[in-house]
Amino acid sequence: MDPTLKEVYSLVLTQWPLVAAAYALLWVGLMAYIGFALKRMNGLGKQVEVLEAALARRGKAE
Amino acid sequence: MKSASTRALIALALGGVLTLGAFLGTFFWAGVPDFGFVRTAGRAESVRYQGPFKQEVAEARYLQNYVGYRAEVETDGDIVQGTITEASDDAVTLDADGDSVTIDAADVTSAIVSGSTYGRPDWGQKIFYFHVPVAEISFIVFAVAAFYSLRFIMTRRRQYDQKARVAMEVTLTFIMLTMATGILWTRAAWGVWWEWEPRLTTYFIMTLLVIAYFVLRNSVEDEERRALYAAAFSILGFIDAPISFFITRLIPSNHPVIERGGLETPMLVSFIVAQIGMLLVGYAIYQLRMGEMKLTDRIEHAKTLLEG
Amino acid sequence: MASLSGRQFRAMVKKDIVMELRTKEMIMSMGLYSLLTMVVYFVALSQTGSNFDPRDIAAGLLWLAFIFTSMLGLNRSLVHEKDQGCLEALLLSPVDRPVIFFAKVIGNLIFLLAVEALTIPVFGFLFLQGSSLDIGSMALVPLIMFAGSVGIAGVGTLLATMSVNTSGKDFVLPVLFIPLMYPLLLGAVSATAAAITGGPDAMGGFWIGMAWVVGYDVIMLLASYGLYEFIVGA
Numbered sequence: 001m002d003p004t005l006k007e008v009y010s011l012v013l014t015q016w017p018l019v020a021a022a023y024a025l026l027w028v029g030l031m032a033y034i035g036f037a038l039k040r041m042n043g044l045g046k047q048v049e050v051l052e053a054a055l056a057r058r059g060k061a062e
Numbered sequence: 063m064k065s066a067s068t069r070a071l072i073a074l075a076l077g078g079v080l081t082l083g084a085f086l087g088t089f090f091w092a093g094v095p096d097f098g099f100v101r102t103a104g105r106a107e108s109v110r111y112q113g114p115f116k117q118e119v120a121e122a123r124y125l126q127n128y129v130g131y132r133a134e135v136e137t138d139g140d141i142v143q144g145t146i147t148e149a150s151d152d153a154v155t156l157d158a159d160g161d162s163v164t165i166d167a168a169d170v171t172s173a174i175v176s177g178s179t180y181g182r183p184d185w186g187q188k189i190f191y192f193h194v195p196v197a198e199i200s201f202i203v204f205a206v207a208a209f210y211s212l213r214f215i216m217t218r219r220r221q222y223d224q225k226a227r228v229a230m231e232v233t234l235t236f237i238m239l240t241m242a243t244g245i246l247w248t249r250a251a252w253g254v255w256w257e258w259e260p261r262l263t264t265y266f267i268m269t270l271l272v273i274a275y276f277v278l279r280n281s282v283e284d285e286e287r288r289a290l291y292a293a294a295f296s297i298l299g300f301i302d303a304p305i306s307f308f309i310t311r312l313i314p315s316n317h318p319v320i321e322r323g324g325l326e327t328p329m330l331v332s333f334i335v336a337q338i339g340m341l342l343v344g345y346a347i348y349q350l351r352m353g354e355m356k357l358t359d360r361i362e363h364a365k366t367l368l369e370g
Numbered sequence: 371m372a373s374l375s376g377r378q379f380r381a382m383v384k385k386d387i388v389m390e391l392r393t394k395e396m397i398m399s400m401g402l403y404s405l406l407t408m409v410v411y412f413v414a415l416s417q418t419g420s421n422f423d424p425r426d427i428a429a430g431l432l433w434l435a436f437i438f439t440s441m442l443g444l445n446r447s448l449v450h451e452k453d454q455g456c457l458e459a460l461l462l463s464p465v466d467r468p469v470i471f472f473a474k475v476i477g478n479l480i481f482l483l484a485v486e487a488l489t490i491p492v493f494g495f496l497f498l499q500g501s502s503l504d505i506g507s508m509a510l511v512p513l514i515m516f517a518g519s520v521g522i523a524g525v526g527t528l529l530a531t532m533s534v535n536t537s538g539k540d541f542v543l544p545v546l547f548i549p550l551m552y553p554l555l556l557g558a559v560s561a562t563a564a565a566i567t568g569g570p571d572a573m574g575g576f577w578i579g580m581a582w583v584v585g586y587d588v589i590m591l592l593a594s595y596g597l598y599e600f601i602v603g604a
Contacts, residue, residue, distance in 0.1 A: 004104035004178070011097065012185040015250045022189045022246040023085075026196070029239050030343065034074065037350045041067065044357040051364035058368070215600050263552075270549040277545050281536035291532045294597040298525070298550060301589060305553060 066356060070349035077342030081192075084339050087332035088191040095329075097184035103130035103145075103177045110181040118174050122167035125149045128175045137169040146175075186250030191333050193243040194320070195340040197265075200236035201303055203229050203344055204272070208300035211293035223289035227279070228351040230296060232344055234272045241269060252316065261317035264306035271299035378465050382473035383480075386447070390481065400443045400485045407435040408489075408496055415497075424497045429562035431497075433518070433555055435489055440482050440522045441543055444530040447478055452534045461603060471527065471598040475591075479523040486515050504568025507576070511565045514580055518558040521587040525550055528594040531601055554590075557582030 006013075101115060119125055125133065126149040133156060135142045142165065144158030155164045207229035214222035244262070249255050256262065278295055282288035310317045325333065390396050411431055415424070451457040451474075460470055490511070526547060533543040561579025564572035 002104075002106045004102045004106040005108060007102045008100055008106070008108060008110060008180040009183065010100070012094075012183050015184075015186040018246045018250040019185060019188050022243040023192070025242040025246075026192055026239055029235075029242070033235055034347060034350065037347065037354065041350065041354050041357065044354060044361065048357055048360050048364070051361060051368065055364055055367055215597070267549050267552045270545075274545045274549060278532070278536065278542060281538045281542050283537065287535065290600055291535075294528070294532070294601050295546060297597065298528075298590070298593055301593065302549070302553070 066349050066353035070346045070353060073342045073346035073349060077339050077346055080335055080339030081343060082339075084191065084332050084336035087328065087335060088188055092191070092329040092332045093326065094183040094185055095187055096181035097187075098182050100180050100182045101177055102180065103128075103132070105178045108180060110183060112179045112181055114176060115179045116174055116176045118172065122154060122170040122173065123151050125154050125170075125173060125175070126151075128177075131175045131177045133176075134174045135165055135170055136172045137165055138171065184251075186247060189243055189247040189250065191329075191336050192340070193240065193247055194333070195337040196236050196243065197240040198337065199340050199344040200233055200240055200268075201307055202341070203233045203236060203348070204268070204300060204303050206348075207233055208297050208303075211296045214289060214293045215297075220289070223293065224355050225352065226293060226296060228348055228355060230272060230275055231351060232348050234276070235347065236344060237265075237269050237272055240265070257316065259317060260309045260313045260315045261306065264302060264309055268299075268302050268306050271302055275299065375466060375469050379469050379473050379476075382460070382465075382470065383476050386473075386477035387480065389450075396443055396446055396481050397484060399446065400439050400481065401488055403442050404435050404439045404485055404489045405492065407438065408492060411435075412496070423501070425501050425503075425566055426563075428493070428498060428566050429559045432490065432493055432562060433559050435493070436482070436486060436515075436518070437522070437548070437551060437555065439485055439489070440478075440519075440526060441547060443481050443485070444478060444523075444526040444547075445533070445540065445543055447474070447481070448527075448530040448534045457602070467599040467602060468595060470602065471595055474527045474531075475523045478527055479519055482519045482523055483516065486519065490515070503566070507565050507568035507572060510576060511562060514558055514561045514565065514576070514583065517580060517583045517587060518554060521554045521583065521590055522551065524587065524591040524594050528598055528601060531598070550590075554583055554586045557586065 001009075096110070099112065105111075119128070119133075125135075125146060129146050129149055131146055133144065133146050135154065135156060142156055142158055142163050144156035144163065146154060147157045147162070148155040150167075152167050153164055154167060154170065155162060157163075207226045210222045210226035210229060213219075214226060244265075245255055248257065248262075275292060275296055279288055279292050282291055309315065310319050415422075448457075451460075529546045529550070530543060533546065536542045557579045559579075561576045561583065564575035564579065
């Protein structure tokens with residue numbers, strides 16, 4: 001890099017890891033939260049189906 | 063009861079597209095603002111070039127700060143022009159067209175140094191485009207939680223307690239994201255990780271209040287009582303939110319405030335799109351967790367029916 | 371009706387005071403606690419240099435002592451009510467909930483002020499000897515003490531009523547109480563510091579801090595009063 005430009009961009013060079021870390025934390029945090037919520041919801045949805053099917057069977061049997 | 067999760071997925075898709083667009087706009091469309099200026103000896107092709115500068119240096123010892131710069135040094139009527147190669151308290155050495163000239167500092171009567179001025183790009187400002195929307199959403203969702211808490215106290219209906227609790231969870235998530243991005247921005251802009259500054263302090267207190275809300279919930283066994291206590295506490299705690307929001311406008315504070323007309327169009331558009339996108343993402347998370355609550359309720363209901 | 375509420379109110383405050391005069395438990399425990407705080411302060415300040423001016427941090431130290439002592443007192447007073455079944459009996463009796471709230475607040479306020487009145491001279495005696503103090507502005511310290519204590523007693527009574535019914539009583543109260551108290555502490559400490567430093571410049575700072583604390587008191591007392599009715603019956 002040109003020494004003059006290096007001088008001009010010295011602030012950018014110290015700041016970019018912080019900006020990258022901020023966006024990484026933001027996206028990873030949000031996606032992890034949403035991902036876990038979606039996964040849990042899928043599991044719960046399956047459970048509901050099984051339980052309500054069992055309820056319906058019992059309703060027919062009685 | 064598919065509606066909550068359907069709404070969540072729609073909001074998530076829309077919010078995802080908008081936040082992605084805002085993210086691209088932030089990095090590929092919006093410019094980087096200047097943060098003061100920087101002076102260099104040389105000249106390079108750059109959009110930030112603001113022109114040459116000439117400065118008179120009052121004392122010879124200050125020439126040490128300008129090694130590599132062009133200088134015009136005057137000694138008893140004689141003027142030497144050249145690039146400063148070496149400078150100390152006692153003497154300064156100039157490279158004048160290949161000849162090395164050393165001048166005693168005591169002989170220097172005046173000196174003029176020249177070089178180029180550039181705007182210093184403030185890359186750390188990129189954090190702002192998402193830090194501020196996330197912080198705003200945390201205030202909005204906190205207000206929603208306080209509103210549902212009030213509704214719960216008035217009506218005692220369990221659904222409002224659930225809504226308040228889920229809203230509080232979303233508040234905590236967004237507060238944590240605000241804190242993470244904010245701490246990194248503070249480091250980039252102020253050079254410190256944390257400062258006890260009015261906005262940061264009141265926001266930290268807000269974090270503690272939201273954590274305290276969950277501590278309170280976890281330490282009460284009786285469901286009705288837990289809901290009431292939590293509702294009362296979130297209403298009391300919400301009083302800190304407006305204080306934190308307006309304090310930068312009341313007390314002298316280092317924390318920047320967005321001014322009307324302070325942003326160029328590409329920056330403003332990216333920022334607004336990020337705000338809408340984050341609002342939708344916040345809404346999606348809220349609906350997602352509400353859907354989960356409803357599913358849990360259905361499971362409990364089905365289980366009691368099967369057992370009974 | 372007004373006179374009936376007034377009589378109920380006086381009876382409840384009197385009950386707290388008579389019980390205290392009999393056992394002297396609250397004053398003893400809070401007073402001892404604040405004395406112990408002074409010992410901790412002495413240890414904390416023992417390594418400071420000779421040009422350290424204790425007046426600079428006197429206000430902060432005083433409010434620190436008050437806030438922790440008050441938490442101890444609030445916990446005690448509500449634990450007594452609960453353990454002896456007094457609160458339940460009060461709720462069964464035909465007394466308006468606001469009367470119960472204000473009687474409890476006044477009771478706690480009286481104990482808090484008593485302990486503060488003991489703490490301030492002791493603190494001055496231990497830490498502020500030899501500092502030049504402006505008696506005129508020092509006379510304002512009781513004013514801010516009173517304003518701050520009203521807020522502490524008001525919010526504290528509500529929060530302690532909640533925390534005695536939780537599984538982690540001693541832990542939950544500070545977690546809820548200290549963040550909520552932050553605005554009041556900020557104003558109270560700045561006003562107290564201005565009063566202790568004295569001088570004509572400090573008076574503006576004092577009244578700004580005072581206004582902040584009074585504003586907090588009004589908002590928080592109204593909110594606590596409104597919410598107490600729902601909390602106490604739960």
